[in-house]
Amino acid sequence: MDADIKRQLNRIERLTLLAAKNVLTVDDLALLIGRSPKTIRNQIDDFPHYKNGKSVYFRKDEIESYLCQVKHEPISITR
Secondary structure, three states: OOHHHHHHHHHHHHHHHHHOOOEEOHHHHHHHHOOOHHHHHHOHHHOOOEEEOOEEEEEHHHHHHHHOOOOOOOOOOOO
16 A cells, blocks of 8 residues: 555544544644644643643643634735
8 A cells, every 4th residue: 555545544543533532642632733742742831731740631622612712804805
């Protein structure tokens, strides 16, 4: 099987499993919002999160609410 197809299938599988989760890890959040895990770790305080020892967790419903907080209105261009 082509490597690109395998990569795409792996991503689809991970996204499907992610849909069933309520608590996310750094890697899960990175996949969900399209950022790298390193970026998530560097910006950890920007997201609502919970710590258990060295592990960091995110509630999916809180992340979705957080991401929808700021609404940007489209700019209308008049000619």
